[in-house]
Amino acid sequence: MEGFEVTHRDDSGIAVLQLKGFLDAHTAPTLESALQNCIDEQKFKIIVNFEDLTYISSAGLGVFMGFIEEVREKSGDIKLSNMSAKIFRVFDLLGFPALYDILDKEEEAKSSFNKQ
Amino acid sequence: MEGFEVTHRDDSGIAVLQLKGFLDAHTAPTLESALQNCIDEQKFKIIVNFEDLTYISSAGLGVFMGFIEEVREKSGDIKLSNMSAKIFRVFDLLGFPALYDILDKEEEAKSSFNKQ
Amino acid sequence: MPRKQKKYRLKFPGQSDNLEIIRDTVSRIAEKAGFDEDNINMIELAVDEACANVVKHAFQGGGNKPIDLEIIVDEKKFTIVVSDRGTGFDVNKLKRPDMKEYLSKKRVGGLGIHIIHTLMDEVQFESVPGKGTHVRMSKFIKNEKKSTVKT
Amino acid sequence: MPRKQKKYRLKFPGQSDNLEIIRDTVSRIAEKAGFDEDNINMIELAVDEACANVVKHAFQGGGNKPIDLEIIVDEKKFTIVVSDRGTGFDVNKLKRPDMKEYLSKKRVGGLGIHIIHTLMDEVQFESVPGKGTHVRMSKFIKNEKKSTVKT
Ligand SMILES: Nc1ncnc2c1ncn2[C@@H]1O[C@H](COP(=O)(O)OP(=O)(O)O)[C@@H](O)[C@H]1O
Ligand SMILES: Nc1ncnc2c1ncn2[C@@H]1O[C@H](COP(=O)(O)OP(=O)(O)O)[C@@H](O)[C@H]1O
Numbered sequence: 207m208e209g210f211e212v213t214h215r216d217d218s219g220i221a222v223l224q225l226k227g228f229l230d231a232h233t234a235p236t237l238e239s240a241l242q243n244c245i246d247e248q249k250f251k252i253i254v255n256f257e258d259l260t261y262i263s264s265a266g267l268g269v270f271m272g273f274i275e276e277v278r279e280k281s282g283d284i285k286l287s288n289m290s291a292k293i294f295r296v297f298d299l300l301g302f303p304a305l306y307d308i309l310d311k312e313e314e315a316k317s318s319f320n321k322q
Numbered sequence: 323m324e325g326f327e328v329t330h331r332d333d334s335g336i337a338v339l340q341l342k343g344f345l346d347a348h349t350a351p352t353l354e355s356a357l358q359n360c361i362d363e364q365k366f367k368i369i370v371n372f373e374d375l376t377y378i379s380s381a382g383l384g385v386f387m388g389f390i391e392e393v394r395e396k397s398g399d400i401k402l403s404n405m406s407a408k409i410f411r412v413f414d415l416l417g418f419p420a421l422y423d424i425l426d427k428e429e430e431a432k433s434s435f436n437k438q
Numbered sequence: 439m440p441r442k443q444k445k446y447r448l449k450f451p452g453q454s455d456n457l458e459i460i461r462d463t464v465s466r467i468a469e470k471a472g473f474d475e476d477n478i479n480m481i482e483l484a485v486d487e488a489c490a491n492v493v494k495h496a497f498q499g500g501g502n503k504p505i506d507l508e509i510i511v512d513e514k515k516f517t518i519v520v521s522d523r524g525t526g527f528d529v530n531k532l533k534r535p536d537m538k539e540y541l542s543k544k545r546v547g548g549l550g551i552h553i554i555h556t557l558m559d560e561v562q563f564e565s566v567p568g569k570g571t572h573v574r575m576s577k578f579i580k581n582e583k584k585s586t587v588k589t
Numbered sequence: 590m591p592r593k594q595k596k597y598r599l600k601f602p603g604q605s606d607n608l609e610i611i612r613d614t615v616s617r618i619a620e621k622a623g624f625d626e627d628n629i630n631m632i633e634l635a636v637d638e639a640c641a642n643v644v645k646h647a648f649q650g651g652g653n654k655p656i657d658l659e660i661i662v663d664e665k666k667f668t669i670v671v672s673d674r675g676t677g678f679d680v681n682k683l684k685r686p687d688m689k690e691y692l693s694k695k696r697v698g699g700l701g702i703h704i705i706h707t708l709m710d711e712v713q714f715e716s717v718p719g720k721g722t723h724v725r726m727s728k729f730i731k732n733e734k735k736s737t738v739k740t
Contacts, residue, residue, distance in 0.1 A: 208458070228458065230454070230457050230458070230461075230486060230490065231454045231457060231486075231490035231493060231494060232454035232455050232457055232458070261461075261482075263483060263486045263487060263490065263553075264487055264490075264549035264550050264553055265490055267549060268549065292479055295479075296483065296553075299553065299556055299557075300549060300552070300553070324609070344609065346605070346608050346609070346612075346637060346641065347605045347608060347637075347641035347644060347645060348605035348606050348608055348609070377612075377633075379634060379637045379638060379641065379704075380638055380641075380700035380701045380704055381641055383700060384700065408630055411630075412634065412704075415704065415707055415708075416700055416703070416704070444602045444653075445600070445602065445655070446600065446601055446602070447598065447599070447600035447655075448597075448598070448599055448600075449596070449597065449598035449599075450597055451595045451596065451597070455621070459614065459617045459618065459621070462613075462614075462617065463610065463613075463614045463617075466610045466613065466614075467610065470606070470610070502595075504596070504598075
């Protein structure tokens with residue numbers, strides 16, 4: 207089985223979460239704790255890299271909704287990068303591109319943080 | 323879906339059948355016609371290369387039983403090569419190594435034909 | 439009943455760790471029915487949303503009751519019925535969320551049924567509080583249908 | 590009934606093009622139960638042999654009746670029951686083939702039930718001519734059982 211993994215990196219003060227596998231109702235709690243950890247560590251500039259994510263359902267999308275407000279209140283953001291067409295389509299289906307900064311590459315997400 | 327494919331090559335008078343995918347009750351008829359073709363073309367020296375075969379069941383083994391006698395009567399043989407450990411285990415389970423020439427590499431099967 | 443109708447049935451324990459196998463098995467059956475990758479992905483997601491609701495709402499995350507999937511394939515339609523004998527709910531109170539409002543309020547959840555409606559051609563909810571729920575969803579099989587076996 | 594028992598059920602049209610999905614789905618369930626690759630391969634092959642017999646013998650290659658698989662997993666045992674409502678046969682006439690004789694006569698077929706007996710820890714055939722067949726086979730779950738979810 208493929209499972210789900212979150213790898214946490216720190217890139218000059220920006221927390222980068224690299225997702226791997228599938229993000230569904232079963233694995234969403236793993237992402238939830240990873241994001242909670244960032245906030246507990248006062249890291250509010252967060253990039254989520256979707257490069258190795260193969261599947262997402264509404265339970266996965268819901269995780270981001272649960273944190274975005276708090277993070278932005280602290281002048282941070284959750285930026286999303288490296289989505290495959292399949293994953294982007296699910297975000298798009300629900301109008302998420304209007305609410306989230308979705309970038310092609312992690313580098314672009316990083317420089318858009320640094321410009322702020 | 324993975325399917326099943328037989329590719330027919332001719333190697334200086336020896337018919338080489340390269341198997342790919344899975345060989346079960348559904349796909350065994352495809353191998354059966356490939357072997358029947360060899361016999362119709364009077365090719366009795368046959369090597370079956372299992373390198374890309376991922377699965378075999380008794381329906382697949384049965385196909386070889388159906389041709390071996392006729393082929394040997396015509397001073398030919400069916401030699402088997404390049405089995406993964408998984409595939410070999412199924413042949414071994416049923417004692418087939420006592421009846422069939424099973425060789426590590428296609429080259430060895432070829433030279434064992436040429437020695438005869 | 440058309441003669442070419444094919445029926446599949448899957449019954450799995452109603453726990454979230456089975457969602458992956460359910461998705462993969464339904465995807466395989468959809469592939470056999472001739473759908474292309476995009477449509478398989480849509481069916482996979484819609485079925486996952488319906489099954490995740492069974493685990494989360496009908497069984498409230500616990501218990502040992504089954505998720506029951508029936509898949510009926512004929513020349514024109516691919517239908518999945520997801521059934522549970524869980525809590526049930528009042529279907530009349532279901533509103534398709536206003537996504538603008540949803541996003542501006544940054545609400546968590548409430549997206550599953552919206553996804554199902556968006557991705558499938560026909561959707562029908564039947565639920566009896568205290569008894570359970572049937573979600574019936576279909577996708578039409580267009581001309582994309584090719585030979586179903588690759589041998 | 591032990592509390593930790595899990596039940597799965599699969600019902601597929603009794604045609605040989607479904608053997609692949611059946612094998613893959615059963616393998617996934619066996620993987621979840623904690624079996625290693627070798628044991629998964631054995632279960633996969635035994636189940637395939639039983640299901641291929643349903644298609645070939647019980648339904649004689651035709652018809653639209655289902656192959657019905659029930660999988661019961663508890664701490665100690667992984668059990669699959671393959672059932673059909675096909676021709677049935679006289680179980681008492683089943684002899685485990687003498688492989689020496691088999692190979693020397695170069696007979697075609699007759700290997701499926703031998704494989705099932707060799708690969709599984711417990712095997713039981715129940716068949717009523719004209720009514721159908723149940724093949725019940727189990728593999729013991731040894732200490733190899735690891736955590737079942739990789740998240
Ligand atoms: N199988 C079910 N059993 C009981 N209630 C259900 C079921 N499916 C959906 N519901 C109800 O419909 C509501 C909307 O579901 P959905 O759109 O998937 O969003 P969410 O799961 O995030 O609440 C749920 O909150 C629940 O009350
Ligand atoms: N599900 C079934 N329905 C009817 N007959 C069966 C079934 N399974 C096995 N049999 C009978 O048992 C015999 C032995 O089966 P098997 O060992 O798999 O070899 P083969 O399929 O090559 O004959 C079959 O020939 C058939 O008569």
